Amino acid sequence: xxxxxxxxxxxxxxxxxxxxxxxxxxxxxxxxxxxxxxxxxxxxxxxxxxxxxxxxxxxxxxxxxxxxxxxxxxxxxxxxxxxxxxxxxxxxxxxxxxxxx
Numbered sequence: 001x002x003x004x005x006x007x008x009x010x011x012x013x014x015x016x017x018x019x020x021x022x023x024x025x026x027x028x029x030x031x032x033x034x035x036x037x038x039x040x041x042x043x044x045x046x047x048x049x050x051x052x053x054x055x056x057x058x059x060x061x062x063x064x065x066x067x068x069x070x071x072x073x074x075x076x077x078x079x080x081x082x083x084x085x086x087x088x089x090x091x092x093x094x095x096x097x098x099x100x101x
Contacts, residue, residue: 001089003098006056008091011048016027016087023080023087024054030073031056036063 012020021040028038041053058064069071080086 002060004058004061005096005098006058006064007094007096008054009094010052010054010091012050012052012090013087014050014097015065017052019087020052023076026076027054027056027073028041030076031067032064034067034073035069036067046052074085090091 010020017088024038024040029042031038036059039055039057043049043051043053056067058067
């Protein structure tokens with residue numbers, strides 16, 4: 001089975017990194033409780049130096065489906081999405097599958 005990763009690229013508003021990190025800490029706790037991992041990365045070289053990249057790694061599609069159907073996780077993500085003043089200007093969400101070579 002292929003490893004599956006959810007990748008979110010946040011264009012963070014100036015001075016709002018801590019606000020984003022607080023939300024991501026809540027996600028991390030739930031994700032890890034489901035047996036997956038969340039890593040947070042800051043872009044230091046490249047076209048998007050203000051961006052934060054959050055990556056959730058699932059063992060396979062079954063683990064992803066388990067997380068996607070978890071009500072507490074869905075509620076937290078919905079509250080972040082519905083925030084009238086989110087800490088990001090924009091975001092891009094991707095689901096990627098590891099390809100064996």
